[in-house]
Amino acid sequence: MTDMKLGVVEAHFADIIWKHEPLSSGELVKICEMELEWKKSTTYTVLKKLCERGLFQNQSGVVTSLISKEEFHSLQSEQFVTETFEGSLPAFIAAFTKRKRLTEGEIQAIREMIDSIGED
Secondary structure (H helix, E strand, O other), X not given: OOOXXXXXXXXXXXXXXXXXXXXXXXXXXXXXHHHHOXXXXXXXXXXXHHHHOOOEEEEOOEEEEOOOHHHHHHHHHHHHHHHHHOOOHHHHHHHHHHHOOOOHHHHHHHHHHHHHHHHO
């Protein structure tokens, strides 16, 4: 999957699938009618688009994800750092902390993550 960006509506749609999967395409249509006020054709159009992007699959009328919500957000974050900071995590952290001061708890959590990576 190359493009990890979803619009607001696509993200809501993806959250519906992750929350209810596995679900039949008919169930998905009903949920989208209630939550998004979509017609059946809109649901199938967006589902097809996200299936083509490798996020979900619709096999024999059963919709499931190909990657988890957590993995999607990890890939999305990685893509953002790559595109915006030339892949440099230190540059991202420097930019992030210019406007938002980290708490001691956040600093400690980051240290623990780094230490656990070094142990592998």
